[in-house]
Amino acid sequence: MHIDFTPQLLPELAVAGIAAVVLCAALIVALMPLLVRYAMARPNARSSHVKPTPQGGGLAVVATVLVIAVPCALALPGFDPVQLHQLWLVLAAAAFLTAVGAIDDIRTIEALPRLICQVLALGVVVMLLPSEVRALPILPLAIERGLTLLAGIWFVNLVNFMDGIDWMTAAETIPLAAALVLLGFLGALPQAGLLIAVALAGAMIGFAPFNRPVARLFLGDVGSLPIGLLVFWLLLQLAGRGHLAAALLLPLYYLADATVTLLLRLWRGESVFQAHRCHFYQQAVDRGITVPAVIARVAAVNAVLVLLAVASVLLRSATFDLAALAAGAALVALLLHNLARSAV
Numbered sequence: 001m002h003i004d005f006t007p008q009l010l011p012e013l014a015v016a017g018i019a020a021v022v023l024c025a026a027l028i029v030a031l032m033p034l035l036v037r038y039a040m041a042r043p044n045a046r047s048s049h050v051k052p053t054p055q056g057g058g059l060a061v062v063a064t065v066l067v068i069a070v071p072c073a074l075a076l077p078g079f080d081p082v083q084l085h086q087l088w089l090v091l092a093a094a095a096f097l098t099a100v101g102a103i104d105d106i107r108t109i110e111a112l113p114r115l116i117c118q119v120l121a122l123g124v125v126v127m128l129l130p131s132e133v134r135a136l137p138i139l140p141l142a143i144e145r146g147l148t149l150l151a152g153i154w155f156v157n158l159v160n161f162m163d164g165i166d167w168m169t170a171a172e173t174i175p176l177a178a179a180l181v182l183l184g185f186l187g188a189l190p191q192a193g194l195l196i197a198v199a200l201a202g203a204m205i206g207f208a209p210f211n212r213p214v215a216r217l218f219l220g221d222v223g224s225l226p227i228g229l230l231v232f233w234l235l236l237q238l239a240g241r242g243h244l245a246a247a248l249l250l251p252l253y254y255l256a257d258a259t260v261t262l263l264l265r266l267w268r269g270e271s272v273f274q275a276h277r278c279h280f281y282q283q284a285v286d287r288g289i290t291v292p293a294v295i296a297r298v299a300a301v302n303a304v305l306v307l308l309a310v311a312s313v314l315l316r317s318a319t320f321d322l323a324a325l326a327a328g329a330a331l332v333a334l335l336l337h338n339l340a341r342s343a344v
Contacts, residue, residue, distance in 0.1 A: 020202025058223010
């Protein structure tokens with residue numbers, strides 16, 4: 001398989017990843033007094049935590065991605081103007097959603113203004129994609145872009161919905177971003193995508209110790225919204241290079257849990273704008289399964305999904321892609337059933 005990046009870049013990217021870990025942890029320590037003062041998450045009937053806990057750790061995560069990605073993009077060789085333009089667009093959109101999330105964490109934003117902000121951020125990213133980035137080239141470009149925008153809005157929101165217990169977002173984002181780093185070196189991502197994946201993986205590793213059960217810090221909307229956008233953009237880059245199956249496999253558990261939960265709530269006539277505890281992982285916790293046990297099951301399934309996605313990119317076989325998607329769907333369905341029905 002064609003490799004886009006020379007081995008000489010490995011040391012620089014390794015340093016960038018380590019720097020992201022250290023920088024994110026340092027920013028969290030520096031921000032903690034402010035978060036304790038202004039961004040406390042108070043327990044309510046829908047919460048998984050039982051005592052007030054600061055939220056807003058996502059501010060450090062996104063700030064780290066920005067601080068690491070910008071100088072690296074300017075210093076590393078191989079960035080053409082199109083890639084740089086795409087990088088600035090997605091980072092600017094992520095920064096915008098970070099601001100929206102910060103306001104929402106401190107002073108709640110109503111659903112409609114929040115949705116408008118998401119549409120604006122994702123609209124810029126999706127509509128200004130290079131014409132050759134096509135996840136579904138069988139469709140007319142305008143229709144594909146419209147469907148991609150809708151998918152992006154849903155993905156950003158589902159990442160927010162799924163950030164409901166300690167370590168859940170870390171258990172999803174870290175293996176997914178690490179897989180994208182590997183796939184970037186296999187030529188399945190542009191260099192801008194590889195750089196963001198490295199920075200995001202490092203930043204989430206730096207955040208994870210503060211969010212380990214029982215968490216001392218939550219990610220908050222300030223983190224979940226822009227992280228959702230960054231991950232969606234990375235998956236879109238992967239799909240746009242002919243690896244749609246891999247792009248679906250990597251977030252398959254998140255997609256399934258959030259989407260099935262939404263459909264079940266609609267079927268029951270419940271308001272989808274009202275907070276709830278209906279996600280499969282929440283049902284497991286409510287049934288008495290410990291948070292670490294739930295996270296371990298999710299992480300194990302994600303590890304298999306990563307292996308299937310990497311194999312899909314390496315083999316480039318439509319037959320294997322279909323088999324991998326079927327196997328991944330069956331595995332995720334088994335996990336959802338297990339989370340919904342298991343007892344201690």
